[in-house]
Amino acid sequence: MPEYKEYKNYIAGGWVNSRSGQTFENRNPANTDEVIGTFQKSTSDDINDAIAVAKEAYKKWRLVPAPKRAEIIYRIAIRLAKDKERLSQDMTREMGKILKETSGDVQEAIDMSFYMAGEGRRMFGQTTPSELPNKFMMSIRQPMGVCGMITPWNFPMAIPSWKIMPALVCGNTVVIKPATDTPLSVYNFVKIMEEEGLPGGVVNLVTGSGREVGDPLMHHKDISAISFTGSTEVGRKVSEACAADFRHCHLEMGGKNCILVMDDANVELAVEGALWGAFGTTGQRCTASSRLIVHKKVIKEFTEKLVARAKALKVGNGLDESVEMGPAVNESQMQTVLKYMDIGKNKDGAKLLCGGGRLTGSGYDKGYFTMPTIFGDVTPNMTIFREEIFGSVTSITECGSLEEAIEIGNNTPYGLSSSIYTQDVNKAFAAMRDLYTGIFYVNAPTIGAEVHLPFGGTKETGNGHREAGTAALDFFSEWKSIYIDFSGKIQKAQIDA
Numbered sequence: 066m067p068e069y070k071e072y073k074n075y076i077a078g079g080w081v082n083s084r085s086g087q088t089f090e091n092r093n094p095a096n097t098d099e100v101i102g103t104f105q106k107s108t109s110d111d112i113n114d115a116i117a118v119a120k121e122a123y124k125k126w127r128l129v130p131a132p133k134r135a136e137i138i139y140r141i142a143i144r145l146a147k148d149k150e151r152l153s154q155d156m157t158r159e160m161g162k163i164l165k166e167t168s169g170d171v172q173e174a175i176d177m178s179f180y181m182a183g184e185g186r187r188m189f190g191q192t193t194p195s196e197l198p199n200k201f202m203m204s205i206r207q208p209m210g211v212c213g214m215i216t217p218w219n220f221p222m223a224i225p226s227w228k229i230m231p232a233l234v235c236g237n238t239v240v241i242k243p244a245t246d247t248p249l250s251v252y253n254f255v256k257i258m259e260e261e262g263l264p265g266g267v268v269n270l271v272t273g274s275g276r277e278v279g280d281p282l283m284h285h286k287d288i289s290a291i292s293f294t295g296s297t298e299v300g301r302k303v304s305e306a307c308a309a310d311f312r313h314c315h316l317e318m319g320g321k322n323c324i325l326v327m328d329d330a331n332v333e334l335a336v337e338g339a340l341w342g343a344f345g346t347t348g349q350r351c352t353a354s355s356r357l358i359v360h361k362k363v364i365k366e367f368t369e370k371l372v373a374r375a376k377a378l379k380v381g382n383g384l385d386e387s388v389e390m391g392p393a394v395n396e397s398q399m400q401t402v403l404k405y406m407d408i409g410k411n412k413d414g415a416k417l418l419c420g421g422g423r424l425t426g427s428g429y430d431k432g433y434f435t436m437p438t439i440f441g442d443v444t445p446n447m448t449i450f451r452e453e454i455f456g457s458v459t460s461i462t463e464c465g466s467l468e469e470a471i472e473i474g475n476n477t478p479y480g481l482s483s484s485i486y487t488q489d490v491n492k493a494f495a496a497m498r499d500l501y502t503g504i505f506y507v508n509a510p511t512i513g514a515e516v517h518l519p520f521g522g523t524k525e526t527g528n529g530h531r532e533a534g535t536a537a538l539d540f541f542s543e544w545k546s547i548y549i550d551f552s553g554k555i556q557k558a559q560i561d562a
């Protein structure tokens with residue numbers, strides 16, 4: 066058995082064991098014989114320690130000038146870029162997505178860090194004229210305190226960076242609980258923060274389960290804000306936990322995203338986009354293209370070409386650079402995906418066009434590999450059309466017009482991302498206006514967000530807040546409006562003429 070390391074929690078600038086004295090294993094989903102490392106199986110005791118430390122550290126960190134806070138963030142960005150290859154390798158080993166994609170994940174953390182470092186010298190407020198003479202008005206952003214973060218496994222470094230970097234530049238301190246499947250990537254990220262000079266206590270990392278660590282984190286009275294990315298089911302619990310104390314709460318949850326392919330579309334391009342949108346990250350993206358709504362005039366050509374491409378995808382260990390799709394992240398995720406494949410075939414009565422099961426045999430025996438799967442003849446009442454699968458499955462639904470496609474596209478409880486393939490600018494703009502999602506693409510699949518525009522969704526995908534761009538600052542700071550009267554006398558707004 067190769068040696069592997071025991072990783073600790075990071076609290077008060079030191080690497081410490083959980084008070085429980087217990088650990089859990091992290092294994093490679095492409096080869097379950099490989100243990101990535103053991104991590105602390107923490108409990109509410111560790112969370113309480115981390116929050117107390119972050120609360121104390123906040124007193125100093127909030128007073129560090131934002132451009133100085135930003136200088137540390139900038140150094141972290143440079144270091145992430147320097148270590149990108151190692152970080153990507155570790156990420157592929159712990160969660161399975163292919164190296165090109167894990168290096169994209171790290172790149173997103175780099176981009177977000179540079180972007181938020183820039184905000185250290187911006188974070189603009191407003192100045193505006195007063196209705197009274199000799200009076201000055203402005204608004205500034207103020208930090209809030211300790212921010213709790215609960216993150217998923219599908220973007221192990223990118224998503225933590227979307228939360229940690231804006232929180233830090235605004236002057237907050239952080240306690241983060243990563244997903245149990247991907248603690249190594251957050252460990253690597255926090256280790257770099259330590260090595261690049263982030264003061265102890267400003268960011269604290271506590272690993273462990275949602276129930277034992279996430280739950281006490283989101284209920285803690287000294288937490289000012291919770292930023293959560295994960296399933297809608299858990300997001301609802303976070304929302305309820307925060308509501309009782311009016312704790313700010315930002316939720317990024319599930320998706321069931323659609324690509325509309327119109328009769329005038331460049332079909333080759335649409336096939337390319339659908340393939341990448343549906344099977345990139347093994348379909349385990351909140352923005353995955355899981356519903357393909359295709360005009361009846363091109364559906365035959367589109368379907369034949371997409372099925373041929375999906376059948377040819379090379380599935381395997383993401384560390385092999387020729388591999389195009391990795392495994393599911395863990396056994397239970399694989400079982401969920403297999404369950405939906407079964408529902409599609411046997412309950413919904415959709416037409417299985419390719420895939421439909423687990424991959425077995427040489428190279429697959431020790432991992433959670435599923436086949437790239439496409440269902441045809443899918444209608445909006447079917448379970449596979451309605452529910453988020455989060456795996457290597459997509460579905461094709463026929464439409465007869467743009468209006469019908471938009472109606473089908475909006476027929477979902479989620480509202481993260483949507484897209485249209487068309488050569489007609491009028492159709493593109495109508496779809497842009499009428500698809501009720503937080504993100505929209507023209508002639509591109511439903512994935513591919515960049516860090517400087519708001520990211521998030523409508524309906525059951527989100528609760529109105531956004532990550533990324535300056536929208537992230539809106540969540541991680543509170544506006545303070547300031548009035549300065551230099552008239553030397555009492556002046557009454559709305560009363561003195």
Ligand code: NAD
Pocket residue numbers: 215216217218219220242243244245273274275276278279280283294295296297299300302317318319320350351453455481521522526
């Ligand atoms: P999940 O909800 O199971 O877990 C997310 C995080 O919450 C993990 O850290 C987990 O440990 C924690 N958690 C679980 N139960 C908890 C509880 N009772 N109390 C507190 N914390 C708890 O989701 P997942 O399986 O890690 O990720 C997949 C889901 O995340 C999908 O639904 C996907 O769409 C969604 N997601 C959304 C976005 C987005 O930006 N909209 C991005 C990525 C993933």
